[in-house]
Amino acid sequence: MMRMVPMFAVALPCGALALSSACSDPAPPAPQPDPRPTPAVKEAARFIEEAEAELHQLSTQNNRAAWVASTYITEDTQILAAAASAKLLTAQADLAKRADRFRNIELPQDVRRRIDLLRTSLTLYAPADPARTQELATIASRLEAVYGAGKYCPAGGQCLDLEALGRIMASSRDPEELKRAWVGWRTVSAPMRGEYTRLVELANEGARELGFKDTGDAWRAKYELPPGVLPREVDRLWAQAKPLYDALHCYVRGRLAARYGAEVVPDARPIRADLLGDMWAQDWTNIHELAEPEGAAPIYDLDAALREKGFTPIEMVKTGERFFVSLGFDPLPATFWQRSLFVKPADRDVVCHASAWNIDDEEDVRIKMCIDITADDFHTIHHELGHTFYQLAYNRLPLLYRDSPNPAFHEALGDTIGLSVTSDYLQQIGLVSEVPPASSDLSLLLRHALGKVAFLPFAILVDRWRWGVFSGEIRPADYNSAWWALRARYQGVTPPVSRSEADFDPGAKYHVAASVPYIRYFFAHILQFQFHRALCEEAGYKGPLHRCTIHGSAEAGERLRRMMEMGRSRPWPEALEAVTGARQMDAAAMLDYFAPLKEWLDQQNRGKTCGW
Numbered sequence: 001m002m003r004m005v006p007m008f009a010v011a012l013p014c015g016a017l018a019l020s021s022a023c024s025d026p027a028p029p030a031p032q033p034d035p036r037p038t039p040a041v042k043e044a045a046r047f048i049e050e051a052e053a054e055l056h057q058l059s060t061q062n063n064r065a066a067w068v069a070s071t072y073i074t075e076d077t078q079i080l081a082a083a084a085s086a087k088l089l090t091a092q093a094d095l096a097k098r099a100d101r102f103r104n105i106e107l108p109q110d111v112r113r114r115i116d117l118l119r120t121s122l123t124l125y126a127p128a129d130p131a132r133t134q135e136l137a138t139i140a141s142r143l144e145a146v147y148g149a150g151k152y153c154p155a156g157g158q159c160l161d162l163e164a165l166g167r168i169m170a171s172s173r174d175p176e177e178l179k180r181a182w183v184g185w186r187t188v189s190a191p192m193r194g195e196y197t198r199l200v201e202l203a204n205e206g207a208r209e210l211g212f213k214d215t216g217d218a219w220r221a222k223y224e225l226p227p228g229v230l231p232r233e234v235d236r237l238w239a240q241a242k243p244l245y246d247a248l249h250c251y252v253r254g255r256l257a258a259r260y261g262a263e264v265v266p267d268a269r270p271i272r273a274d275l276l277g278d279m280w281a282q283d284w285t286n287i288h289e290l291a292e293p294e295g296a297a298p299i300y301d302l303d304a305a306l307r308e309k310g311f312t313p314i315e316m317v318k319t320g321e322r323f324f325v326s327l328g329f330d331p332l333p334a335t336f337w338q339r340s341l342f343v344k345p346a347d348r349d350v351v352c353h354a355s356a357w358n359i360d361d362e363e364d365v366r367i368k369m370c371i372d373i374t375a376d377d378f379h380t381i382h383h384e385l386g387h388t389f390y391q392l393a394y395n396r397l398p399l400l401y402r403d404s405p406n407p408a409f410h411e412a413l414g415d416t417i418g419l420s421v422t423s424d425y426l427q428q429i430g431l432v433s434e435v436p437p438a439s440s441d442l443s444l445l446l447r448h449a450l451g452k453v454a455f456l457p458f459a460i461l462v463d464r465w466r467w468g469v470f471s472g473e474i475r476p477a478d479y480n481s482a483w484w485a486l487r488a489r490y491q492g493v494t495p496p497v498s499r500s501e502a503d504f505d506p507g508a509k510y511h512v513a514a515s516v517p518y519i520r521y522f523f524a525h526i527l528q529f530q531f532h533r534a535l536c537e538e539a540g541y542k543g544p545l546h547r548c549t550i551h552g553s554a555e556a557g558e559r560l561r562r563m564m565e566m567g568r569s570r571p572w573p574e575a576l577e578a579v580t581g582a583r584q585m586d587a588a589a590m591l592d593y594f595a596p597l598k599e600w601l602d603q604q605n606r607g608k609t610c611g612w
Contacts, residue, residue, distance in 0.1 A: 001272065017350070041111070048114045051095045052399040055088075056361060062088040063359045069141065070148065070368060073349040078145045086137035089126035089206075093133070096122070098208050098248055110398075117400045117568065120221045124199075124515055125206030136202040139195045140515055146192060147513040148351035152184030160184065162279070163344075163352060163370065164222050169279050169285040175264055175272075179496045182274035189507030196507060197476045199515070200469055216470035218464070220518045223406045231467075234460060234519065236527050240587035241456055244594055247601040248453050249492050252276075252284065255291045266610040270494040280459040280509055281493045282449040285376070291450065293600070296443040300423060300432045302375035309431060313342040313371035316378055319429065320385040323417060327550065327557025329389055333363050335389070344370035348357035353510045354380050356387030361402050361494075362395050379418050386414025394567030405572035407517060411524030413564070416531040425549040435600045445546055445597040452525055457490035457524035465506060466518075480505055492612040527576070527591035533578040535560060545593045546559065 062084040069081035096119045107115070124140060130398040153159040154432055160168075160181075203215045212218040220230045249271070257265040257444040264270060277286030284291075306316070317340075321332055339359075346351055354369035367384045390413050394402050404410040423444075426432045436444070438484050465486050468474035475480040480499055483506050487493050494526040499505060506512045533545055539553035550556040573583035591598070 005512050029030070038596070040102075040105050041107055044105065044107050044115065047099065047102070048118070048400075051118060052114075054091060054461065055095070056399050058084075058088045058091050063357065067357060067366070067368075069145070070351040070355075073145055073149050075521075078141050082134070082138045082141040085141060086126075086134045089122070089124060089137055090130065092122050093126040093128065093206055093210070095362055097128075100211070107188060113569070114398060114400045114500075119210060120218065121400060121519065122218070124203045125210060125212070125218060126203060126338055127205040127214060128209055132202055132205065136199065136206070139199045139202070143192055143195060143199070143507070144351065144514045146473065147510055148353075149349045150185070152181075152187055152389045154180070154184065167273065170277055173290075173498075175260060175275065177286030178274040182279070182496055185279055185303055186503060186508045187503055189504050189513070190502065191504075192507040192513060193199060193476075193479065196504065196512075203454050203515075204470060206454075206520045214470040214472075214604070216463075216467035219519075220467075222517075230519075234522065237522075237585060237587050238398055238456070238460060241453070241526075241590060244591065244598050245453055246448075246610060247598060247605060248449055249612075250605045250608055251601050252287070252291050252450075252607060254605075255399055256287075257291050258260035268612060270492045270612045272496045273493040274496045276454075276493070280458065281491065282455050284454040285447060288450055291446060292536050293442050293446065296440065299440045299443050299447075300426065300438050302426065302431065304379060305375075305426070305431045306373050306375070306378060311373050314371070315375070315380050316371055317367070317385070319378075320381040322429075323382060323420070323425075323536070323551055324385060324389050326552045327560065328554045329557065329561070330392075332388065333365070334394075335363065336365055336367075339364070340366040341368045342371050355383055356391070358391040358402075360398060361391075363392075365391050379421055382417045383414035386410075386417045390564050393561060393564035397567045397569060401567040401569040403568045405568050405570065405575040407520035407525070408500050408523030408527055409543065409572065409575060411520050411561075412527035412531060413560075415524055415528035416535070416560075418551040419528060419532045420551055422547055422549045424547060425551045428549075428551060441544070441546065442600055445594060447586075448546070449597055452590075456522060456525055458487075459525060460520060461486040461490045462506075462509065462511060462518035466512070477501060488612070523585060526585050526587050526590060529593050530576070530580050530582070530586060531560075533588075533589040533592070544596075545589075546596075 036510060040055070054309070062081075065077075065081040065084035065193075065465045069077040099115045099118050102115055124136060126136055136604045151159040151161050152165060162185060165181045165185050168177060172178050172181070200215070203507065207213075207218045210218070212221065217227075223230050225233070253265060253267075253271050256271065257267065259265075260275065265275065271281075273281040276284045278284065279607055311319075314337075318415060325331055341350065344350060350370070352370035355367070357366045357368060358364070365388045367381075367388060369377070369380065369384065371381070387410055390404065390410055404413070423435045427435050465474065468482060469479070478501070480501050480503050484499060495505070510516070511518050532548070532550075535553075535556040536548040537543065538559050539548070539550045539556040541548045541550075559579060563575050566575050566578065576585070577583050
């Protein structure tokens with residue numbers, strides 16, 4: 001509660017009623033703090049300004065080199081990108097070490113925060129030895145390039161890249177074909193194992209030089225929580241959501257068994273990972289027709305609607321831009337349209353993994369993705385533009401504040417917009433003619449759950465594995481077995497064929513090959529529902545949460561913008577409070593969103609042996 005201060009005080013005369021030393025000789029006035037900054041404070045302020053200027057220049061150079069390396073994959077572009085990355089990594093590590101001399105000096109809040117953020121702003125921590133820094137940058141660049149250019153070339157057959165293999169995983173219902181595609185992509189990752197092991201050694205060396213236990217400890221520090229708290233937060237939130245996942249897993253396993261037979265999908269066992277419609281079994285949306293409720297009312301076919309309306313990749317992106325403009329945001333700069341990559345070039349290899357880029361941390365924003373005219377890519381564009389509009393919202397802040405308050409907020413914001421891509425929104429923009437009836441809600445919710453709920457355990461285990469690798473708890477000799485132990489524990493999935501330590505299945509996921517921390521996606525999947533519920537309330541929406549869209553709500557847009565413009569200038573609980581009124585992450589909004597589905601799943605699972 002706020003302490004109230006009285007506006008007036010009554011002075012009693014000194015004399016017989018005097019009860020304290022208040023009537024003795026007046027005490028000398030308390031010394032007032034010197035408002036002038038000390039030399040140390042001045043030095044710290046000057047240091048952080050100069051550090052930000054140096055990092056701004058080097059990060060822009062690095063981003064330009066990395067952009068070219070991702071959109072023109074050649075040996076030369078990889079060398080140039082590695083050189084720019086090494087330069088930036090060296091400067092980041094050097095500045096972070098030099099900032100350590102201000103650790104125990106009392107500083108103004110703004111200077112203190114920026115200096116502390118400098119220490120946790122890195123992803124890969126460069127060792128002090130320049131040769132090792134160059135080695136780290138070279139390995140990191142090469143691993144991402146191997147992933148981006150990766151192809152499976154079956155004997156006597158045509159080579160298949162990840163896009164082609166992904167289409168097989170999404171559409172085929174032949175267990176043998178799925179198995180071949182699944183195994184084929186993992187021939188790309190197996191050779192990464194040795195270099196990844198070395199990357200871990202080098203990154204850990206750099207992290208320890210900055211006072212962290214290891215790289216995993218440094219990644220967790222970005223969340224500004226006391227040591228050990230973040231893993232417990234993951235466990236707490238997962239405990240809230242796990243009953244919903246378990247119910248979905250049980251139901252889906254039953255439907256897959258009905259399609260493939262008990263020999264392929266045995267009861268009370270993990271599900272074969274290649275049967276779930278996705279190369280990593282992280283998103284089960286592509287098997288929706290196998291899991292769809294029997295007799296469910298038909299829902300819209302967004303793939304068909306996009307094709308019928310003649311959507312192009314550019315129009316897909318323009319539609320996403322108009323969503324944000326409807327909330328009160330300014331249109332994207334002309335350079336966004338001139339410099340982004342929307343279509344896979346026919347003449348060269350590119351990293352097609354969708355990503356949003358802020359090249360100069362100011363106005364040069366871009367997205368890179370190989371857009372197909374599909375519902376998946378329609379949603380992905382809305383998500384990636386969430387990053388872009390976030391980047392533009394905080395681009396006037398000091399450099400070290402030009403980020404979200406923790407890594408999950410960036411991901412959550414894009415996904416929050418995705419939750420508003422509802423049938424009402426699609427009708428408003430003319431993509432569907434009629435809003436499906438309430439009787440179709442179960443089918444719609446199941447489709448969303450196959451994407452969002454199915455993803456939760458995968459989002460945990462990727463970094464649980466890396467935290468163990470960085471700490472040494474998982475040894476290089478056990479990389480693959482530990483990976484599959486975590487996949488069985490959290491996801492309840494199993495490989496379609498035996499795997500060994502000759503394989504390196506973690507590297508088949510982009511974020512491992514490219515050293516992108518992943519726990520942000522788990523937190524983002526919790527936060528997006530908190531954001532969505534709060535923004536729907538701000539927009540005045542009264543119906544079921546899963547049918548709400550904030551499209552066109554200036555009120556919701558204003559609340560969202562307040563949080564976005566904070567950047568990383570304040571701790572994340574304050575940013576969360578700005579949108580939701582709460583300071584703690586909570587899965588309750590997700591459970592509310594899927595409550596009708598959970599009740600139905602429990603009914604469908606009666607009499608079944610759930611779990612694995």
